[in-house]
Amino acid sequence: MTRASSMFQLISEQTEQRPYFETGGIGRSHEFYTGEEQFRREMARIYGRRWLPVDHVSRLKEKGAYSTLNIGTGSVLLLHGDNGVQAYHNYCRHRGYKLVEEASGKRQSLVCLYHCWVYDRNGKLKSYNGTYFDHFFDKEKNGLLPIRTEIRYGVVFITFSDDAPDLDESLGEFGEFARVYELADLECVQAKDYPVASNWKLVAHNVNESLHFPTAHKDLHRITDFDDAGTYDLKGDIVGAWQSIRSGFNSVSMTGRSGRAPMPLVPEADRQRINWITILPNLLFGFTSDYVMMQWVWPESPGTCFVRHFWLFHPSETVKDDFSHEAVFALWDKANYEDWEMCERTHRGLSNPLWRPGQLSLDEEVVSQIDAWVAAETAGPEDGRAAAPGAGSALPLDPAAAEG
Numbered sequence: 001m002t003r004a005s006s007m008f009q010l011i012s013e014q015t016e017q018r019p020y021f022e023t024g025g026i027g028r029s030h031e032f033y034t035g036e037e038q039f040r041r042e043m044a045r046i047y048g049r050r051w052l053p054v055d056h057v058s059r060l061k062e063k064g065a066y067s068t069l070n071i072g073t074g075s076v077l078l079l080h081g082d083n084g085v086q087a088y089h090n091y092c093r094h095r096g097y098k099l100v101e102e103a104s105g106k107r108q109s110l111v112c113l114y115h116c117w118v119y120d121r122n123g124k125l126k127s128y129n130g131t132y133f134d135h136f137f138d139k140e141k142n143g144l145l146p147i148r149t150e151i152r153y154g155v156v157f158i159t160f161s162d163d164a165p166d167l168d169e170s171l172g173e174f175g176e177f178a179r180v181y182e183l184a185d186l187e188c189v190q191a192k193d194y195p196v197a198s199n200w201k202l203v204a205h206n207v208n209e210s211l212h213f214p215t216a217h218k219d220l221h222r223i224t225d226f227d228d229a230g231t232y233d234l235k236g237d238i239v240g241a242w243q244s245i246r247s248g249f250n251s252v253s254m255t256g257r258s259g260r261a262p263m264p265l266v267p268e269a270d271r272q273r274i275n276w277i278t279i280l281p282n283l284l285f286g287f288t289s290d291y292v293m294m295q296w297v298w299p300e301s302p303g304t305c306f307v308r309h310f311w312l313f314h315p316s317e318t319v320k321d322d323f324s325h326e327a328v329f330a331l332w333d334k335a336n337y338e339d340w341e342m343c344e345r346t347h348r349g350l351s352n353p354l355w356r357p358g359q360l361s362l363d364e365e366v367v368s369q370i371d372a373w374v375a376a377e378t379a380g381p382e383d384g385r386a387a388a389p390g391a392g393s394a395l396p397l398d399p400a401a402a403e404g
C-alpha cells in the first residue's frame with residue numbers, strides 16, 4: 001500500500017498510528033459474526049435506530065413510482081406521491097397482507113389482493129370492502145403507516161426511530177464525494193439483488209478491501225491495482241479508501257476501456273482511481289470517473305443476508321443512442337458471485353466455535369474500522385431502545401401518531 005494525498009482537500013492525511021493492528025481488530029469473535037444476541041443488538045441499535053440509506057431517487061422519478069426493500073423480517077415501501085418520495089410499512093392496514101412483492105414499478109393506486117382495500121399514491125386508503133364498517137370506520141385513520149423519510153444527495157434515507165442520530169452529522173464528509181460525482185443527478189440503469197449465506201459484516205468486509213483481488217478476481221486485478229491504494233480518514237459515520245486504475249485502462253469494466261466522457265467535476269488525479277466510500281453500516285459506493293456503483297448488504301439472520309447492487313451513469317451518457325453498460329455490469333456481476341462464494345465459505349469457517357481471529361494487514365484497515373464501529377454501536381447492557389423489524393419488537397411507529 002502506498003500513501004498519497006487525496007484530491008479531496010477536506011480529507012485529512014492519515015497517520016501510521018492505528019490501534020486496530022495491535023489487537024487484530026476490535027470486537028472480532030465467533031459470537032460477533034454468528035451469535036443470535038449480537039445479531040439482535042445490531043437490528044435493534046443500528047438498523048432499528050439509525051438513518052438507513054435505502055434507494056436512489058432516479059428509480060423513483062415519476063409520480064406513482066415505487067420500490068420495496070426487506071429489512072429484517074419487515075418490508076418497506078417507497079412511494080413517489082404528490083409531495084415527493086415517502087416510505088411506508090409495506091403491509092395492508094386491514095389484516096397485514098404484504099402489499100407489494102415486486103422490487104420496483106409504477107402504479108397510481110395499490111390494491112391489496114386479499115380483500116381489495118385500495119390505497120392511493122399518497123398512502124391514503126381510497127376504498128375498502130366490508131359495508132359493515134360504515135358505522136364506525138374512519139378511512140382517514142387507515143392509510144399506510146409512514147416511516148420517517150429524508151433525501152440527501154439523491155439518496156433516500158429512512159429511520160424507524162424518533163431519536164435517530166442527526167443524519168447530516170452522520171454523513172460527515174460524504175457530501176464532497178457526492179458533489180464531485182454528481183450523485184443526485186445520476187441515472188440508475190441496472191439493479192440486481194443477490195442472496196448470500198453469510199453474516200452481513202463479512203460481506204461488508206469483503207466489498208471494502210481489495211487485498212483479495214489478485215486471488216479472487218482476475219478481471220478486476222487486470223484493471224485495478226490493489227497495491228496502489230490507501231485509506232481515507234473521514235469525518236462522520238463513513239469509512240473509505242481509494243485504489244488506482246492501471247495505466248492503459250480508463251474504465252473499470254470487462255474491457256477496461258470506455259468511450260464515456262469522465263464526469264466533468266472529477267479532478268484529473270481521481271480519473272485513474274476508484275474512491276470506495278461506505279456509509280455505515282451497509283452501503284458501499286464505488287465512485288469512478290465514468291460510473292458509480294451503490295452496493296448494500298442487508299442482514300436477514302446471523303448467517304444470511306442479501307446484497308442489492310445499483311449501477312449509475314451520468315445522464316449525458318445514458319441519453320446517447322449507443323449507450324451500453326454491458327461491459328461494466330459483466331465485470332461486477334461475475335466479481336459479485338466470486339465474492340459471495342468467499343463470504344459464504346468464510347462464514348462456514350468461522351462458524352467453528354473454536355475459531356480465533358487472525359491478524360489484519362494495513363490493506364484491511366477498513367475491515368477493522370467497520371467492526372470497531374459495529375462493536376461500539378452494540379456494546380453495553382440492554383437499554384430498551386427502539387428495535388427494527390426482525391428484532392422481535394413492537395411496531396417502531398405509534399399508529400396514532402403516524403396518522404396525525
Ligand code: FES
Pocket residue numbers: 092093094095096097112113114115116117
Ligand atoms: S388484508 Fe388487505 S384487504 Fe384484507
Ligand SMILES: [Fe+2]
Pocket residue numbers: 206207212216217335339
Ligand atoms: Fe471482491
